[in-house]
Every structure is written in C-alpha cells, then in structure tokens.
Amino acid sequence: MGGDFGPDVTVPAATRAIGQYPDLNIILVGDEDILQQALKDARPAGSDRITIRHASQTVEMNELPQHAMRNKKDSSMRVAINLVKEGTAHACVSAGNTGALMATARFVLKMLPGIDRPAICTALPNIESHTWMLDLGANVDSAAENLLQFAVMGSVLSEAVDANQNPRIGLLNIGEEDIKGNEQVKEAAQLLGNGLDNANLNYTGYAEGDDIFKGGFDVIVCDGFVGNVSLKTGEGIAKMIAQFIRQEFSRNILTRLAALVAMPVLNAFRRRIDPRLYNGASLLGLRGIVIKSHGSADVLSFNNAIKVALVEVRESVPKRISERLQHHLDRSQTQ
Numbered sequence: 001m002g003g004d005f006g007p008d009v010t011v012p013a014a015t016r017a018i019g020q021y022p023d024l025n026i027i028l029v030g031d032e033d034i035l036q037q038a039l040k041d042a043r044p045a046g047s048d049r050i051t052i053r054h055a056s057q058t059v060e061m062n063e064l065p066q067h068a069m070r071n072k073k074d075s076s077m078r079v080a081i082n083l084v085k086e087g088t089a090h091a092c093v094s095a096g097n098t099g100a101l102m103a104t105a106r107f108v109l110k111m112l113p114g115i116d117r118p119a120i121c122t123a124l125p126n127i128e129s130h131t132w133m134l135d136l137g138a139n140v141d142s143a144a145e146n147l148l149q150f151a152v153m154g155s156v157l158s159e160a161v162d163a164n165q166n167p168r169i170g171l172l173n174i175g176e177e178d179i180k181g182n183e184q185v186k187e188a189a190q191l192l193g194n195g196l197d198n199a200n201l202n203y204t205g206y207a208e209g210d211d212i213f214k215g216g217f218d219v220i221v222c223d224g225f226v227g228n229v230s231l232k233t234g235e236g237i238a239k240m241i242a243q244f245i246r247q248e249f250s251r252n253i254l255t256r257l258a259a260l261v262a263m264p265v266l267n268a269f270r271r272r273i274d275p276r277l278y279n280g281a282s283l284l285g286l287r288g289i290v291i292k293s294h295g296s297a298d299v300l301s302f303n304n305a306i307k308v309a310l311v312e313v314r315e316s317v318p319k320r321i322s323e324r325l326q327h328h329l330d331r332s333q334t335q
Contacts, residue, residue, distance in 0.1 A: 001058045001076040002028035003295045003302075010095065011038040013302035018049050020303075021310060024326075025049045027089055030058070030076040035100040055079040059096055061295060065103035069092025077101055081108045084288040091309040093280075095297050104140055105283055105290045112318060115285040116327035117142070119150045120224070120292065121157060122281035125235065125273055128215035132158050135221075136281060138230035145186035147171065151192055153202055154219035160315035164218055170207030172222035172230070180206065184223070201326070209314050238273060248334035252283050280305030282312065285322065289313060 003009060007030065014026045022049060028035045032054040039050065055076040058066045079097050082258050083089040085108050098120075106118055118329035121134035132154050135142065142150070151169050171189055175179040181189075185206075192203040207220050211228060213328035222230070245266070259266070271277075275294075279301035283290040289312045293305035 001034075001055075002061065002094055003293065003297060004061075004095075005296075005298075006030075007034055007038040009297060009302050011035065011278075012042050012299045013049075013297075013306060014037070014050060015042045016299065017306040017310075020048075020102060024306075025051075025052050025236055027080075027083060027307075029052050029053045029055050029080040029083070031055070032324075053079060053083065058099045061097050063097055063100060065097070065099040068097065068100040069103055069107060072100075075080030078104055078108070080091055081105050081288075081290065084290070085109055085265075090313040091291060092290045093293060093302075093305050093309050095293035095295055095305075098292055099297075100138070101290065101292055102283060104287075105286055105288070109286045109288040109290070111285055112287055112322045112325065114322075115149055115153070116206060117146055118285035119153060120227075120281050121150075121154055122160075122231075123278050124212060124231070125216040125278060126213045130220045130278070131212055131215070131217055133222070133227060133231070133326050134219075134232050134284065135224040135227050136225045138283070139224040141296050142184065142223035144184050147184065147210045147223070148191045149187035149285070149325070150286050151201055151203065151219065152324055154221060155280060156321045156324050157284065157317060158218045160317050160320055161311055162218070163302060165217035166202045168216070169201055169203045169219045169221065170205060170211060170217035171203070172220050172226060173206040173208065176206045176208065178243075188221075204261070207277060235275065238275065242270075275303055276301040282308065283315070288319060 002200050007329055014028060017024060035052050040288050055074055057072045059075045059077050059215050065101060077094055080092045084092050117139050120138045121132055122136060123130040123132055134150050151303035152309040155169055156165045158164045171185060175189060192201060207217050211217055212220055249255050279294050279297055281292045283292060285297050289309055291305050291309045293302050
C-alpha cells in the first residue's frame with residue numbers, strides 16, 4: 001500500500017513478476033477490497049500464485065517510525081514483515097516509509113549475530129558494470145567496527161548475486177592517501193587491513209567519490225550520511241544530464257533532426273543508466289530478507305525490486321552473511 005502510487009504500481013508489478021518467474025508466489029498485503037479490485041483490473045495469468053492478506057492500517061510516507069511502531073501494528077508493512085518472521089513468506093518488498101520499514105524490520109526480525117546495525121545497500125551503475133554501496137541511509141554515524149561489518153555484508157551480497165568470488169572492497173574517503181579521512185574511516189581501514197584473513201575480505205584501499213561510477217571497486221563502504229548524500233547527488237546528476245540532452249536536441253529544427261538520427265544511441269544510453277533497473281535496496285544485517293523500493297517507483301522499478309528479493313532468497317543471503325561473520329568471530333577469538 002506504500003509508495004507514491006500504492007496498488008496502482010505494486011499489483012501490476014507483482015502480476016508481471018508472476019509471469020516471469022514460474023516458481024514465484026506473491027502475497028499482497030493491504031486493504032483486501034482495494035487489492036482485489038486492482039488484481040481484477042490486472043487480470044494476471046497465473047493468478048492462483050497470488051494471494052491477499054488483509055491489513056487494516058497503512059503507514060503514511062511522512063509518519064514517524066516510532067508512531068508507526070506503536071500505533072500501526074496491523075499496518076500492511078508490519079503484517080508483511082510478520083509473515084517473513086513466521087516463515088510464511090521468504091522476503092518482504094515495500095515501497096513505503098523507509099524509516100518505519102527499517103525500524104519495524106529490526107524490531108520484528110532482529111539482527112543477525114555479530115551485526116550491531118543494519119545497512120541499506122543497492123547496486124549503482126558504473127563504467128564496468130555496477131558497484132554495491134552501503135550504507136545508504138540507515139545509520140547517520142557508524143563506528144569503525146560497523147564499517148567492517150558493512151564490508152562483510154556487502155562482500156557476501158556481491159558474491160551471492162554476481163557470482164563474484166573475490167569482490168574488491170573500497171572504503172569511501174576524501175582521498176587515497178593514508179593520512180586522509182576522519183578517525184572512524186582511518187580506524188576502519190586498519191580493521192579491514194588487519195582482518196583480511198579472518199573475514200576473507202579483498203580490501204583494496206580507499207575509494208573516492210568518482211570511483212562509485214568509474215568502477216574499480218565491487219563494493220564501496222561508508223556511513224549512511226555520506227552514502228545517502230552520494231546516492232542523491234548521483235540521481236540529481238543523472239536527471240540534470242538527461243534534461244540538458246533534451247534541451248539541446250530541441251533547440252531548433254536541425255537539432256531535432258539530429259535527435260532523430262541519434263535516437264538509437266540515445267535509447268541505448270538511457271537503458272544503460274536507467275535507475276529503474278537498479279531499484280530495490282537490501283536491508284542487510286537482519287534475520288530475514290527485506291527489500292526497500294523507491295517510493296516513486298513505477299511498475300518496472302517495483303518489478304525489479306521483487307527480482308532482487310527473489311535472487312536473495314535463492315542465494316540465502318542472510319544465512320551466508322551469518323556464516324561469514326561467525327567465521328570472522330571464531331577466528332578473532334582464537335587470535
């Protein structure tokens with residue numbers, strides 16, 4: 001029921017996913033009457049693999065997480081996360097209030113052993129392929145040990161989703177030199193450097209802001225304040241470039257003709273950087289899979305968030321993170 005468009009997007013995205021993945025079953029959680037009508041309008045094939053679980057409340061997009069936790073125990077968000085805890089569902093996908101989703105998921109599902117804080121992680125396009133980046137806003141401040149935990153989680157996610165056996169990890173900083181950065185980053189660099197053997201991490205050093213999109217790193221680690229600012233900056237630059245291209249090609253008849261000639265290249269460029277294909281951020285560190293979709297997601301975007309959840313379920317991402325952390329903790333205790 002969440003996001004800017006609610007069932008107008010989530011239901012068609014779900015029916016599309018059902019058609020794409022024969023082994024997928026989806027539980028739509030929310031107002032049963034509204035969802036039944038949306039499902040009827042969509043007329044999906046394979047509708048027997050879509051069920052509805054009624055929830056009488058909805059968390060508003062601007063609602064405080066604490067208020068939602070106390071007063072919205074039958075919200076679609078809370079019911080969906082409860083289904084994951086019960087084992088009725090393998091994952092939860094939501095476009096709703098990020099703070100409420102994070103707080104509710106943490107309260108209901110709890111943290112994996114060895115993880116102090118969850119982190120929001122998603123893939124961002126780069127010149128080579130894509131970069132996994134975390135944290136993107138769950139934690140404004142993060143201690144060095146938290147950044148080490150983020151590195152472990154990001155590395156496992158890259159291994160699981162990309163079949164990358166040795167993900168290159170970078171720590172986001174204001175320069176590549178050892179003397180650069182604040183105390184948390186410097187301390188995290190020491191932990192990552194010293195923890196290569198006991199955490200099986202391929203830490204390759206500091207990453208700068210342009211490395212996010214340049215490539216060279218498979219995983220980039222930072223605190224949520226820096227990560228969220230970087231993410232929103234990248235989104236703004238992409239929108240600005242798209243607007244500049246439209247303006248330049250619409251200046252006069254000659255530029256419009258040039259646009260027609262260049263259309264195949266422009267379409268290919270648009271597909272390559274289309275943010276909808278990267279929608280679906282993982283809330284890592286929980287004892288279950290929760291995927292956050294962008295609130296303004298359209299059908300294609302939300303469909304991709306469902307795909308992210310499906311991949312993480314198939315690859316048992318929380319279990320793999322837990323096993324890696326346990327190995328790290330065991331080695332640390334014996335040294």
